[in-house]
Amino acid sequence: MAAPRSVNSWDIVIQRVGGALYMDAREGCSLYETHVNETAVDAPDDEQKENPMNGMTALAAEAGDVNYCYTQQCLNKTQAPIPADVGPEDLRRAWGSMPPDVATPPQGKVYRYRKFALSDELTVVVRCEVDAAMQTRDDKLAYLTVKALNEFDSKLSGVDWRQKLESQRAAVIANELKNNRNKLTRWTCQALITGSDYLKLGFVSRLHAKDNQNHFVLGQQLYRPEEFAKQIELKTDNAWGIVSSVCDMLMKLPESQEDRYLMVKDPNKQLLNFYRVPKDAFEGEVEDDAADNQVRDEDHDSDFDA
Template sequence: MSFPDFAKVIAALPSDDAEWGPRNTAPEGVPAILNNAPYAPYSKGDKLGRMADWTTDSSKDGRDGQRGGRQAYNRNFRDQQVYGAGASSLFSLQHAEDEATFSVVDNQRTSTKTRGGFGRGGGTVFRGGRGGRGGQVTARGGRGGAQGGRGGRGGRDDRYGGGRGGRGGRRFGWRDFDKPQRLRDASVNIKPDWKLLEEIDFSRLSKLNLETDEGEDVESYGSLYYYDKQYDKITPKGPEKRLQISERAYYNPTTSEDPVIQQLAERDEATIFATDQILSMLMCAPRSVNPWDILILRQGNKVFLDKREGAGFEFVSVNENAIDPPMDPTDGNKESINAPQALSLEATFINLNFAHQVVSESEERKFSFENENPFYNPSEETEPLASKGYKYRRFDLSVSEEEPVHIIVRTEVDAVIKSPVGKGDQFMTIKALNEFDDKAQGAGGAPNWRDKLVSQKGAVIATEMKNNSCKLARWATQAILAKADLMKIGFVSRANPKDAGKHVILGVSGYKPREFANQMNLNLANGWGIVRTIVDMCRNMSDGKYVLVKDPNKTVLRLYEVPFNTFDEDLEAREPVAEEDEE
């Protein structure tokens, strides 16, 4: 084409802004050879990094849908796109048949030599093997052995049947998007006549702060036995120590039903009343995952924090804060004994019996408080009384001297022990952690206690702090509220992972409550700030009944105003059953 002909082509280009690029049909006076000539479409937003390069296809065989070459997207060349590169396939030979639609059916497993796979640099192990290096077929690396053997340096991954490893651990989060979303049910049914007053996100609760004193004792009731120091010598390698089932009378009434709190309220000893079980849940609310609710009664200038039957925190939770917590049978868990409700009942059973077993029940060596147990009636009860002391303690939540605000909390201690330096008796709380099956779903990557409790005790405790952050924070809070000198935490495991009825004690550890709280990064001032904020909301409202509900699937607290007769029908529904039993 001569230069004048080319000039005619340029002059024939449309000037209308609605069109872009040359026409498919040559204009008048232009050689017919240009009819239907293909051209590369492009956008006005294309970056002209360099001139068009038609010599390199975007795919290695001319087919669409495959990335390749310098024109393919690459973060190193994202600012240097080639003009017209996206349309280079228009000039490539199109195959008559698309071979990409065909696949070869082959049931035999083939080896892979590529680097990558599960874990950090580890590869998929298809059959047998010892993780990264051994086995029949592996990839390079050994930090994330998947299916097969003992996983080398990589940790066990339950989802792919891997074995146990010496380092690393399960890489949580892999293919979590493919799991069904777990929806928990609320601890209480929200009724239409309930009025929503406040909705508080956990991020706001975490910013609250209120410094208080250590509190003072107002009343003390009950009696305590001395702790048996022989349990401190138990190890997994020593003789097996079975957890015994003991029948003891144990009382934990709610706040408004406590006769001592009723007397203290009549004497105007404080304006807020609660139990350590209820208060610890409120103070550790930002760590909670499971649903719960607290019933709040406002009567005059008094505020009572009550618990409701089935409120969600009466039983001990298990692996509540684990990345992959235990699942219900409806969510895919095939073992009902490892369901959340079954594990919670098992943990509560273990805690009650463990606290009774590790004390020496001797009437001669017994510590008694000023008053007897206010809930126990020897003439009516047939079971002996458990070792339990109730200390009613008062804390100052005042922000200014013009408006004093005090709270009385019923705290509990479980035993006493002689001080090694001769400072008299020391009070302690006794709790127990339980191991159900380290290979089951919901174990949270915990190591086997029988193997690691002696050699890697710190790792065992750190894993429990991660998987049970809310539970352990509540235990530490309760011990600090009671001004206990020690916390004894037992390690109790199933005698057989498939039997939830028989357990053995593998060891006992002792901690100072405040040091234990510091290890967990637990801030008591933040907890008191949460309590004061919730109480102020209710004090600014009229007399009535309110319910504080933790959303089952979100990190949100909601405060509802409910009719005063709410939940009364539950008590009335149980009365006829009780009368029939008596007959």
């Protein structure tokens, strides 16, 4: 949904079974990485020899840690969790019955499965994440999507949060929209799809520009996802239109029991490429000649002008 605003490359594995499409992230791909200043004029790269902590990969890892820690810090650890008492008993207790050696979701995170009818022929089912819940003033339960923007060097970002965050928060958001347009769009789409009542943004800065291990939470703000979408000029109809167009295109690809498809976003271009790959291509080591079996279908390149 946010693909037109992305700069870095990412990919999604697609399996077609009859009239259904299954989309998932490939293990180890960059789809879920929290890139920093991806859409900035001078975007970080991994050639920062003098200051490697400000390289693209290092900043993404730092931002991922900051987001996780901020999400956990927002939770009230003394209050009992609010049960997601929806669905069959065996589904509600699924995570509780998992073996101890199987990874469980982070504390406070809840998965919701939501269905969207985009047309008479197309229905999309999405697994969404809720980061927290809170009681509103009228004693109603509100779901939250919690994210953190992080400042690593005010000289490079253009706006000093310590000086501008309280007095000129709109200027800070505008600058972040310029530098992190894709990230903010993805988070907003996530909040909208999840059905969150609020998008909670934290503003986290390094203790010192040369210290990427210690951080301060300088402020936080609650937004209604629908209102924030308008603020960042995100048109939800266009976002869903991209989903619909991609699904229509994928349904035209031949079904195969032996192969899957890989949808790859070209770096620095608003272009999607589709590759047919062996079904077990990402389940273990692939022999060198497996790359020769990957067939690119030139007729199914796609731009985002849907």
